[in-house]
Amino acid sequence: MYQYNEVDQKLVDERVEQYRDQTRRFLAGELPEDDFLALRLMNGLYVQRHAPMLRVAGPYGMYNSTQLRKLAHIARTYDKGYAHFTTRTNLQFNWPKLEEVPDILAELASVQMHAIQTSGNCIRNTTTDQFAGVIADEIEDPRPYCEIIRQWSSLHPEFAYLPRKFKIAIAGGPTDRAATQVHDIGLHIVKNDAGEVGFEVLVGGGLGRTPVIGQQIRSFLAKEDLLSYLEAIIRVYNLNGRRDNKYKARIKILVKAMGVDAFRELVDAEWEQIRNSDLKLPLAEIERVKNFFTPFEYDEAAATDTSLEQKLAKDESFRTWYERNTVEHKEAGYRITYISLKPYLKPAGDVTDAQLDLIADLADKYSFGEVRATHNQNLVLADVKNSDLYQVWQVLAESDLARPNIGTLTDMTVCPGGDFCALANAKTLGIADQINRKFEDMDYVHDLGDLKLNMSGCINACSHHHVGHIGILGVDKKGEDWYQITLGGDDGSNAALGKVMGKSVASDEVADTLQKVIEVFVEQRFENERFIDTFHRIGMAPFKEYVYAPAN
């Protein structure tokens, strides 16, 4: 994992003092509310329905145990004892006091963390594959490039006031686990015919009110041109993106309006001017940053373990968890291990201070002291020995972190919704509970296989309902919460936007409606077929027909 040097540390320390002064000026009435708004947003602070919300950056999802313990301490000391992992792999505190935020930022800086650019119309946290560096199918570990982008984009003087927020995601290989096609810029690490490793670049993807799948703007970009090309795209966007309507201000609208070919021409013309400037990345710098992400010293003896097989044969609950919540590691004798943050009847992505401490201990003891957050709001211990899995499972299970539901219907991605968020049109948490009650039988849920369910409380789509195999969108109808259901979305390598199934359903009918959708799936499914594949094969009509059939 990346470790700060003096330059990094000084930057976050100075930033804390700068924000302390900004807060002081605001509280003293010297800084107008509107100006402070833009500044606090650039430090991750929103004002929500009940209290301010502070969003802490988890750079490309990486956290170490020291940082997790600090986050636990902050949750205990400055908040109500819990925190929330987001779909941008960041961490939110929901109840900090505005005047204590500078102190919280100082605590964060002491463990090489910050909240810089976690909100506001600037370049946000770059996200990537939660299996970076430990999965066999990747071409190269994307994290060094994420870190290089983090540094380049942090406090970028030209791009702090873009037309709208700007999100970049990188996939390390052919399998897209970072939803890159629904980002402002998506980067895919690819190998060209000459065997050189570089990036395929997509632009103009995004969700929110106008969901769009990104389009290819460049089939191959050399590594050393990464920053100059990003800068060219964002400069063209900064100068040409719409400023008159914040709902039409994302880059996707500009790319759509111009057409990707015309947009590419502008970018290429700009890029020609800067590609041989200071922005050209020295290969030595890429190597330097790569050195922070070299593989751990894995224990060769781990591959000879036989205890795992014995435990799997003996303990059915353990086996269920193992099959659902762990993934093959590129090193024999190790597993990539999920920590499920989707327990029964509790908010998705929430962790308590005690759980954070416990996860930190597990990371130290069993996974080289590191934890990753996923864009589906779970956590990952990336390097657990087979022989340790049983123990890890037992500890996780005691703390309600081992629900064997990763990738299933109850592994829902859910925003805080109308209970917390000022933007929401409808509540989400109660609906998630309703669905959990309906689909409580885990054997049944497992039999349904991989199924991605995403629910957002408004059209801003923070929970990416457009790319759920099943998406649920909360809408307001004359003061009541109603829910629109979409089918067929996907944020993987075959990214697609879900289509609306039909008229929205009342809040007490959501789980029953889902049940009907699932019944059609079970009825029509080929053996072991995934929901999304059945949907593609049979189309919307059978679902629509059955769900909206008049009761008789």
Added chain:
Amino acid sequence: MPLLINRKVVEDNWTLINDDAFSEEGAVPAGDIIVPLALFTEHKESLAARNNQVAIQVNGNDDLTQVLENLEQFPLIAIDFPAFRDGRGFSIARLLVRAEYKGEIRATGDIGQDRLAYMERCGFTAIQISDDLFKPEMLNAFEEMSNYYQSATDSVRAVYHQ
């Protein structure tokens, strides 16, 4: 209105004018003037007859092609920030520097303390701040951060070249 050059408040010899100056009751003031681009284009000939210097003010809505092709014509180019959130001016300044513009690049409009350092980094050589927003402590803003990761238009080199 206070004008900052080299992080110090200096005397300002320029007057920014608007369309009132060209109306029937109005009059274009004597001395050096800054004229918004649209007005400048409209009144090019009468302005060319003046003895004093004439500069232009541009913003993100202007087509800058003509300006970039005739840079040597302008002793000063003001870039307007019509609203706090409008960041186009940062990119425009960089384009001027890249085109080797040698005159003064001045920021005008909605400018608070918290963007002064960014403006300097993007190539502004003068920053005009409205009376109600200006406070002498604002000048501390230039010193708040002592290092940056990325290169821009100032002398800071990208961290990987440092």
